[in-house]
Amino acid sequence: MHSILRIFKFAFQGFFRNFWLSLVTITMMLMAVLSVTLLMGMDYIREVTIKGVENKVDVLVEMKLEADREQVESLVNDLDELSEVKVVDIITPEENWQMFLENNKDSEATQVLEVFEEDENPFPYFLAIQAYELDQYPKILEFINQEKYSAFVQSSDADTHEQVINKINDLANFVNKYSWYITGLFVLISIVVIFNTIRMSIYTRQSEITIMKLVGASNWVVRTPFVIESVLYSLAAVLIVMVIIYPLLNFIQPSLNTYFDGIQAVNIAKYFKDNYLQIFGTQFLGLALINMISTSLAVRKYLKV
Amino acid sequence: MIQISNVSKIYPKKIQALKDISLHIKPGEFVSIVGQSGSGKSTLVKLMIAEERPDSGKIVIGGWDITGIKGQEIPTLRRQLGVIFQDFKLLPKKTVFENVAFAMQVCGFKPKEINKTVDQILALVGLKGKEDRYPHQLSGGEQQRVAIARSLVHKPKLLVGDEPTGNLDSINTREIIDLLKKINNMGTTVVLVTHNREVVNSLKNRVITLDSGYIISDQANGRYLL
Numbered sequence: 001m002h003s004i005l006r007i008f009k010f011a012f013q014g015f016f017r018n019f020w021l022s023l024v025t026i027t028m029m030l031m032a033v034l035s036v037t038l039l040m041g042m043d044y045i046r047e048v049t050i051k052g053v054e055n056k057v058d059v060l061v062e063m064k065l066e067a068d069r070e071q072v073e074s075l076v077n078d079l080d081e082l083s084e085v086k087v088v089d090i091i092t093p094e095e096n097w098q099m100f101l102e103n104n105k106d107s108e109a110t111q112v113l114e115v116f117e118e119d120e121n122p123f124p125y126f127l128a129i130q131a132y133e134l135d136q137y138p139k140i141l142e143f144i145n146q147e148k149y150s151a152f153v154q155s156s157d158a159d160t161h162e163q164v165i166n167k168i169n170d171l172a173n174f175v176n177k178y179s180w181y182i183t184g185l186f187v188l189i190s191i192v193v194i195f196n197t198i199r200m201s202i203y204t205r206q207s208e209i210t211i212m213k214l215v216g217a218s219n220w221v222v223r224t225p226f227v228i229e230s231v232l233y234s235l236a237a238v239l240i241v242m243v244i245i246y247p248l249l250n251f252i253q254p255s256l257n258t259y260f261d262g263i264q265a266v267n268i269a270k271y272f273k274d275n276y277l278q279i280f281g282t283q284f285l286g287l288a289l290i291n292m293i294s295t296s297l298a299v300r301k302y303l304k305v
Numbered sequence: 306m307i308q309i310s311n312v313s314k315i316y317p318k319k320i321q322a323l324k325d326i327s328l329h330i331k332p333g334e335f336v337s338i339v340g341q342s343g344s345g346k347s348t349l350v351k352l353m354i355a356e357e358r359p360d361s362g363k364i365v366i367g368g369w370d371i372t373g374i375k376g377q378e379i380p381t382l383r384r385q386l387g388v389i390f391q392d393f394k395l396l397p398k399k400t401v402f403e404n405v406a407f408a409m410q411v412c413g414f415k416p417k418e419i420n421k422t423v424d425q426i427l428a429l430v431g432l433k434g435k436e437d438r439y440p441h442q443l444s445g446g447e448q449q450r451v452a453i454a455r456s457l458v459h460k461p462k463l464l465v466g467d468e469p470t471g472n473l474d475s476i477n478t479r480e481i482i483d484l485l486k487k488i489n490n491m492g493t494t495v496v497l498v499t500h501n502r503e504v505v506n507s508l509k510n511r512v513i514t515l516d517s518g519y520i521i522s523d524q525a526n527g528r529y530l531l
């Protein structure tokens with residue numbers, strides 16, 4: 001029992017008594033954790049933005065002028081049955097009329113409507129359909145263009161819709177894919193940097209290892225405190241980043257609000273608060289693992305005395 | 306205590322450091338090993354503590370044939386010997402007390418026993434009151450005393466010194482040699498590698514002289530030849 005305690009004591013002594021060396025090592029790790037964290041933040045913004053764009057996309061289907069409320073509602077019911085459909089909104093001729101008036105408030109165009117009687121409305125029904133995913137729109141359009149609806153659906157131009165939607169979809173996929181490459185690259189660079197930092201720090205302490213071996217310490221007794229020490233580095237680095245990042249996020253959140261101006265709820269501060277365990281827990285585990293492996297490898301070189 | 310038979314050691318690039326060395330050291334002896342720089346003295350010490358392996362021959366320490374010793378047996382061997390060096394080899398980030406205690410901690414002794422033994426041994430080597438200092442806060446002579454104290458915690462039957470006074474002035478050298486004699490009188494075999502003519506001549510003990518990897522003389526009650 002006390003030999004385990006001793007090992008931990010050695011680890012803490014090594015950590016604090018090599019203060020400057022520890023500080024340098026932690027700083028390097030801190031840089032790595034900070035860049036990966038910022039990258040995660042960017043990733044979150046990218047994801048919400050793309051989700052936002054996707055949510056903005058819907059398909060407007062024009063009904064024939066002669067289509068009545070009942071027919072429109074039956075189509076809506078059929079659409080609701082489809083698993084791809086998220087929402088269907090009916091835009092009535094009256095709403096269209098109002099919208100037209102509003103959109104052309106200051107122009108002559110509104111005079112066009114004056115030729116119609118009170119009970120006449122030149123606007124048809126529209127359906128605004130939103131799918132769950134971008135690639136579900138073609139299926140929905142295909143469904144609407146069925147023969148049985150042709151009596152009251154003004155054949156919708158599926159191709160144009162599809163092209164636009166595909167473009168957005170491609171862009172989203174492209175951005176998602178490359179953001180993964182960039183994250184991967186960052187993580188890779190971080191691993192290389194950390195590995196070498198550990199090697200340097202063990203190199204400067206190689207005589208310590210040799211001496212321990214000369215007075216009869218087993219490899220385990222020499223190695224384990226170094227390994228635990230490296231976990232302490234990970235903990236320190238991640239904690240410091242946490243201390244830095246939250247005020248930073250609170251600081252930039254207002255400018256994000258201004259930038260996205262209600263179009264899209266980008267609440268990165270909240271995101272980091274809600275997911276702190278995933279974000280920093282994962283990074284701590286990953287970093288600790290890299291550190292433990294690097295340390296074991298680096299120490300092993302000097303154990304052969 | 307030490308039985309070395311026909312031992313040769315060849316370093317990489319065909320540097321032959323020891324050539325067909327044979328010697329026998331009995332328990333309780335105080336033996337000096339002298340020789341010019343590069344004659345193979347340190348190599349001989351390294352073979353005794355299994356820091357290097359011989360290329361041929363046989364080495365037996367305290368009845369244990371360590372010629373082909375396995376890596377995981379080395380700590381056990383080292384805990385039965387005391388070794389001191391010219392550069393002291395203290396852990397720089399540990400205090401005097403911790404440096405000495407470390408040698409016992411690695412064997413899993415209980416804290417109570419460690420405290421008691423370390424206190425006793427630090428008193429024996431004359432370091433009482435300096436337990437909490439770090440090595441860089443001590444003189445060379447004091448640092449070597451810490452190293453000796455550390456080598457004594459296992460109550461070794463054999464103490465090997467590789468030029469332990471090489472970095473010390475004559476007063477400190479005198480004191481360290483006196484300490485080694487005291488330890489020898491308490492029953493520990495001492496093997497002392499040294500360059501120091503006065504030390505060797507004043508000891509009036511057995512002297513083994515090495516030259517280019519050969520033993521060129523081995524005299525009881527010998528003198529510094531070179």
Ligand SMILES: Nc1ncnc2c1ncn2[C@@H]1O[C@H](COP(=O)(O)OP(=O)(O)O)[C@@H](O)[C@H]1O
Nearest residue numbers: 316317320322341342343344345346347348349
């Ligand atoms: N690790 C090594 N690799 C190669 N040659 C070595 C090594 N250690 C010592 N030597 C060589 O072996 C010879 C004996 O060295 P050493 O035992 O250190 O002598 P001494 O301690 O008497 O000065 C020298 O020629 C030295 O250069």
Ligand SMILES: [Mg+2]
Nearest residue numbers: 346347348467
């Ligand atoms: Mg030497």
